[in-house]
Amino acid sequence: LLIDLGFEIEIDEARTAEICRPRERTPGQTEGIPGFGCYRTVEETFQTAEDLVTHNPDLASWIDVGDSWEKLTPGGNDGYDMKVLRLTNANVTGTPPTGSTGKPRLFVTSAIHAREYTTAELMTRFAEYLVANHGIDADATWLLDEHEIHLLLITNPDGRKHAETGILWRKNTNENYCGATSDYRGADLNRNFDFEWGGHGGSSSYDCDETFRGPTPASEPETQAVQAYVASVIPDQRVDDLVTPAPDDTVGLFIDVHSHGEDVFTPFGFQAPPAPNDSQMLTLGRKFAFFTGYEAQTGGNYPVDGSTKDWAYGRLGVPAFTFELGTEFFQECGPFESTIYPDNVETLLYAARAARRPYTVAAGPDAASVTTLPGVVEPGSLVQVAALIDDTRYEPGSGEPTQNIAEAEFYLDVPPWAAGAQAVAMDATDGGFDSAVEGVDAILDTLGYAVGRHTVYVRGRDASGNWGPVSAAFLWVLDPATAGRIAGQTSNADDGSPVAADVSAGPFVTTADPVDGSYELLVPPGKGRQH
Numbered sequence: 001l002l003i004d005l006g007f008e009i010e011i012d013e014a015r016t017a018e019i020c021r022p023r024e025r026t027p028g029q030t031e032g033i034p035g036f037g038c039y040r041t042v043e044e045t046f047q048t049a050e051d052l053v054t055h056n057p058d059l060a061s062w063i064d065v066g067d068s069w070e071k072l073t074p075g076g077n078d079g080y081d082m083k084v085l086r087l088t089n090a091n092v093t094g095t096p097p098t099g100s101t102g103k104p105r106l107f108v109t110s111a112i113h114a115r116e117y118t119t120a121e122l123m124t125r126f127a128e129y130l131v132a133n134h135g136i137d138a139d140a141t142w143l144l145d146e147h148e149i150h151l152l153l154i155t156n157p158d159g160r161k162h163a164e165t166g167i168l169w170r171k172n173t174n175e176n177y178c179g180a181t182s183d184y185r186g187a188d189l190n191r192n193f194d195f196e197w198g199g200h201g202g203s204s205s206y207d208c209d210e211t212f213r214g215p216t217p218a219s220e221p222e223t224q225a226v227q228a229y230v231a232s233v234i235p236d237q238r239v240d241d242l243v244t245p246a247p248d249d250t251v252g253l254f255i256d257v258h259s260h261g262e263d264v265f266t267p268f269g270f271q272a273p274p275a276p277n278d279s280q281m282l283t284l285g286r287k288f289a290f291f292t293g294y295e296a297q298t299g300g301n302y303p304v305d306g307s308t309k310d311w312a313y314g315r316l317g318v319p320a321f322t323f324e325l326g327t328e329f330f331q332e333c334g335p336f337e338s339t340i341y342p343d344n345v346e347t348l349l350y351a352a353r354a355a356r357r358p359y360t361v362a363a364g365p366d367a368a369s370v371t372t373l374p375g376v377v378e379p380g381s382l383v384q385v386a387a388l389i390d391d392t393r394y395e396p397g398s399g400e401p402t403q404n405i406a407e408a409e410f411y412l413d414v415p416p417w418a419a420g421a422q423a424v425a426m427d428a429t430d431g432g433f434d435s436a437v438e439g440v441d442a443i444l445d446t447l448g449y450a451v452g453r454h455t456v457y458v459r460g461r462d463a464s465g466n467w468g469p470v471s472a473a474f475l476w477v478l479d480p481a482t483a484g485r486i487a488g489q490t491s492n493a494d495d496g497s498p499v500a501a502d503v504s505a506g507p508f509v510t511t512a513d514p515v516d517g518s519y520e521l522l523v524p525p526g527k528g529r530q531h
Contacts, residue, residue, distance in 0.1 A: 193307060
């Protein structure tokens with residue numbers, strides 16, 4: 001057909017060889033997808049989720065939300081349960097946003113297209129990061145205390161199992177479409193959702209096509225499971241037309257993670273008209289793109305209808321995005337480990353921060369590099385709270401407007417949205433708020449503070465009145481009579497004299513004695529042992 005249309009055809013020998021090479025475990029590989037040891041299989045991914053729940057029952061739950069096509073087929077293969085990993089601290093009620101019930105929710109789907117290896121592994125590692133750092137990292141802690149994060153790690157498990165053999169499988173495995181044994185069977189689940197399904201030239205009615213949308217809206221059990229569960233945890237906050245915007249105080253956020261292309265797409269995938277909240281979602285998308293270097297754009301590179309993000313925004317009103325990770329479907333492990341995973345974890349952490357007020361918070365500045373110095377003190381000590389308030393952290397060259405910083409403040413133990421929160425003003429370290437990036441600090445007197453861990457929340461406002469999201473740091477106030485200690489002596493200078501240097505163990509900083517170089521650090525419970 002392409003030749004008939006006048007196109008020239010050239011085979012990419014290297015990529016063809018890569019796609020066609022046998023999928024075998026590399027020497028020494030005992031786990032993971034054959035040839036791609038950094039990516040867990042369906043079973044390994046599910047086992048990881050179960051282990052997180054077993055070892056952290058107060059933070060994680062593993063929820064059955066439906067069945068894959070093969071599991072529902074009598075006499076067919078076993079198939080899989082559709083499982084959502086829900087992360088939140090069950091021991092903290094949190095503070096619902098005004099006009100809402102329950103904690104703000106971030107919902108993420110991944111591996112809806114089976115061959116996109118990076119997606120499920122990114123989200124599984126994101127879950128592991130949050131759980132492992134709860135109680136250690138202040139941001140991971142308050143995010144799980146105050147929010148809920150729902151992760152559908154593998155949205156198309158039947159298809160993913162086929163893709164693990166090296167087949168570029170995209171759709172589910174429904175044998176009613178394109179023949180029971182065809183490698184082109186199934187429906188494209190990301191064309192099957194029931195908002196503006198099949199109406200914009202962004203999907204196919206031919207059942208062997210990769211973008212086959214299914215015979216009817218939400219015909220597939222996987223789609224039905226996603227729609228039902230997401231609608232049960234994120235309230236409907238917008239009418240279902242193409243012109244009415246969602247309100248600024250909308251709560252919640254939806255992301256569908258794909259590969260590849262290094263893009264961040266907003267609704268509507270069918271591209272015309274733009275979504276009513278398009279400018280606000282682009283601002284948030286450009287914030288995501290700051291961390292990854294991806295390109296944020298409305299809709300996508302080509303028309304799509306019946307998609308996840310269009311459904312989430314169209315039906316529920318929450319900001320909704322498609323992330324396109326990396327440069328390949330079967331991405332090599334090197335780029336995933338070095339760039340895709342670390343950059344996108346930062347993006348996901350920002351998304352979780354933004355879920356309370358996603359339409360407005362991205363227009364405000366970030367509070368970065370929040371520190372308490374020293375991080376561990378005796379009662380009555382003075383502590384410096386410092387941060388960088390930055391209104392420029394958007395996709396470079398995107399044209400997103402920036403403003404000077406107008407003010408910054410911190411809150412101790414009670415976040416700004418909760419009852420009893422008390423703001424403490426912070427000063428610009430250069431003497432005045434007159435630029436889009438400002439270092440800020442304040443002095444905190446711990447006299448009368450309870451012994452134990454405290455959380456310092458910091459946020460900033462720009463000259464247009466936009467408050468950015470909160471970032472946090474821990475402060476430990478310890479009784480020196482009972483605290484653990486780390487003691488030692490700094491290295492000597494070349495002439496044998498002691499060095500008066502800063503000494504740190506994690507976030508705990510002190511200065512060595514200038515006479516003999518000795519130091520002593522108080523250590524919170526679980527952070528060290530007494531000497």
